Amino acid sequence: MKHICVHGQPSRTTVVLTRNDFPPIPLRDMDWSAVTDDYEPGAPIGNGATELEAINDLLDQLEEDA
Structure with missing residues (x-):
């Protein structure tokens, strides 16, 4: 697992945790x-x-919820 800080508004920092899941299937579009x-x-x-892509997908979802 990896920690990444994403800076948004000046008073807000989001810490994002990422993981390489690597499921046992031939498709590689959801590995992270x-x-x-x-x-x-x-x-x-x-x-x-x-x-x-996983980080951007998460940030898009968080933006939609805001």
């Missing part, structure tokens, strides 16, 4: 997942083929 460090069940989870 990303959550915030205060993740609780039901909170957004970003997914993608790359770490960056």
